[in-house]
Amino acid sequence: MNHLTDRDIQEYAEGHGFRHLEGDFPEGNTKFTDHLAVCGRCRKEVDQYRALFHALERSPGWELSGNFAKTVIGHLPRNVNSRRFTMNNYSLAISIIVIIAGVLAYFIDISLLLDFFSPVFPGNFKLNFMSDIIAFIPVRGKFHLFTGGIMLLFVAVFDYYILQRKYRL
Amino acid sequence: MTEHIDAEKQLVNGILAGNKDAYELFIERYTGLVGHIVFRMVDNPADREDLCQDIFIKSIVNLKDFRFRSQLSTWIGRIAYNCCINYMKKLKLPLLDDMNSEYGAVEHSAGNPAPDQIAEFNETARQVERSIMRLPGLYRTIVTLYHVDEMSYKQIAEIMQMPVGTVKSCLFRARKRLKSLLTGNKQFQEI
Numbered sequence: 088m089n090h091l092t093d094r095d096i097q098e099y100a101e102g103h104g105f106r107h108l109e110g111d112f113p114e115g116n117t118k119f120t121d122h123l124a125v126c127g128r129c130r131k132e133v134d135q136y137r138a139l140f141h142a143l144e145r146s147p148g149w150e151l152s153g154n155f156a157k158t159v160i161g162h163l164p165r166n167v168n169s170r171r172f173t174m175n176n177y178s179l180a181i182s183i184i185v186i187i188a189g190v191l192a193y194f195i196d197i198s199l200l201l202d203f204f205s206p207v208f209p210g211n212f213k214l215n216f217m218s219d220i221i222a223f224i225p226v227r228g229k230f231h232l233f234t235g236g237i238m239l240l241f242v243a244v245f246d247y248y249i250l251q252r253k254y255r256l
Numbered sequence: 257m258t259e260h261i262d263a264e265k266q267l268v269n270g271i272l273a274g275n276k277d278a279y280e281l282f283i284e285r286y287t288g289l290v291g292h293i294v295f296r297m298v299d300n301p302a303d304r305e306d307l308c309q310d311i312f313i314k315s316i317v318n319l320k321d322f323r324f325r326s327q328l329s330t331w332i333g334r335i336a337y338n339c340c341i342n343y344m345k346k347l348k349l350p351l352l353d354d355m356n357s358e359y360g361a362v363e364h365s366a367g368n369p370a371p372d373q374i375a376e377f378n379e380t381a382r383q384v385e386r387s388i389m390r391l392p393g394l395y396r397t398i399v400t401l402y403h404v405d406e407m408s409y410k411q412i413a414e415i416m417q418m419p420v421g422t423v424k425s426c427l428f429r430a431r432k433r434l435k436s437l438l439t440g441n442k443q444f445q446e447i
Contacts, residue, residue, distance in 0.1 A: 093432050132435075139435055142384040143403035149295040151305055156283040159312045160276065 091122060091129045099123075100136035182240035189233025264328045271319055283312055289329055289405055290336045293415075296388075296396040297340040307343055311336045326414055333407075333415035337397070344393070351394050387437040395430035402427055 091099070099119050123130050152158070267285075270278025287308075294307050315332050322331055344351060388396055394416075401407045401415070409427075413420045 094428055097428055097431060135435055135439075136431070139384070139431065139438065140403065143388075143399060143434075145384075145404075149291055149304075151287065151291060151308060155287065155305070155308070156280050159283055159309050159316075160279050162309060162313055163279075163316060164313075 090126065091119060091132075093132075095119060096129060096132045097136055100133045100140065178243040178246070179240070182236055182243055184236075185239055186233060186236030189230070189236050192232055193230055260327075261324065265324065268319055268322060268324075268328070271316060279316065282316070286312075286315075286329065286332050289333055292400045292405055293333060293336040293397055294340060296400050297337075297393040298343060303343065307339060311339050314339065327411065329405075329407075330411050330414050333401070333411070334417070337415050337417075340393075349393075351392065383438065384434070387434055390437060391430055391433060395426055395433070398423060398426050399430050399434070 123133065267278055267282055271282055290308055290311050294304050294311070298304050298307060311332075315335050318335070322328065341351070388399065391399070398412060398416070401412050402409075407415075409420045409423050413423045416423065
């Protein structure tokens with residue numbers, strides 16, 4: 088006689104008397120019931136599994152200290168729910184700054200800007216130094232700054248909405 | 257179902273608004289689930305409560321990132337499971353270690369159990385508990401989430417970040433091992 092497999096027996100035991108469990112045993116399937124009617128060995132296994140499932144429904148014995156909730160609340164950081172500046176915000180902010188810098192570098196005469204901010208700087212050394220650097224950047228380089236910013240923005244958005252979304256519940 | 261989601265949203269909004277009662281309700285409601293996962297996966301009693309605390313703190317701090325794409329219990333269960341995994345990795349503890357194969361073979365004999373015999377078996381819950389503790393942590397957790405917390409395969413799969421098929425296989429294997437372990441139990445053998 089071919090006996091039922093252990094998996095079949097577990098499915099059968101689950102499907103009969105354990106409604107909340109997800110046994111795949113279909114109602115009205117006579118293949119197993121016919122076999123169980125004549126096979127004491129498989130019947131015994133079904134009963135053992137049923138008994139096991141009954142025993143497993145008991146909650147395991149464990150307990151936490153009486154003031155557990157208060158301890159947790161006491162350990163919470165202050166301003167726990169304030170909107171933090173997360174990594175995503177940082178990457179978005181950097182992208183936008185780079186884009187703005189790219190636009191400025193490409194379309195605006197930087198020396199005018201530097202003249203505008205000249206009262207901020209104590210001497211001419213910094214202004215000259217910065218002007219030299221900006222003059223050194225070729226037009227194509229300024230354009231790269233802009234496209235670089237766009238790409239950074241794209242990566243940040245792709246990471247947040249596509250990659251991270253997969254792992255967010 | 258909608259009522260359930262509304263209740264969860266209300267609870268989450270209460271916590272995000274800084275309502276202390278909502279904090280307490282949240283902790284009270286999910287202590288069972290978090291406790292089951294931690295107590296099944298972590299053997300050292302001294303570390304269990306600290307780990308439970310860490311899990312709740314992490315959950316509350318990150319609650320604003322919860323998107324209601326799953327049940328709140330699944331989300332917290334996943335945090336609890338990941339914390340336990342990190343704890344085990346830190347201590348280099350195996351998740352699926354080999355079991356000591358002291359359990360004997362199943363003896364087969366014909367006969368139906370009487371209801372009172374099944375009731376008798378309930379008294380052997382302590383032996384069942386001891387047998388569960390001889391299973392690897394992964395099996396223990398799956399068995400507990402399924403049978404005690406009455407979670408579906410899908411929810412367990414989401415918590416443990418594994419395919420539903422793998423959860424099912426682990427559950428079947430775990431219960432087979434448990435049954436084999438328990439055949440050494442006199443009352444169980446009599447069934």
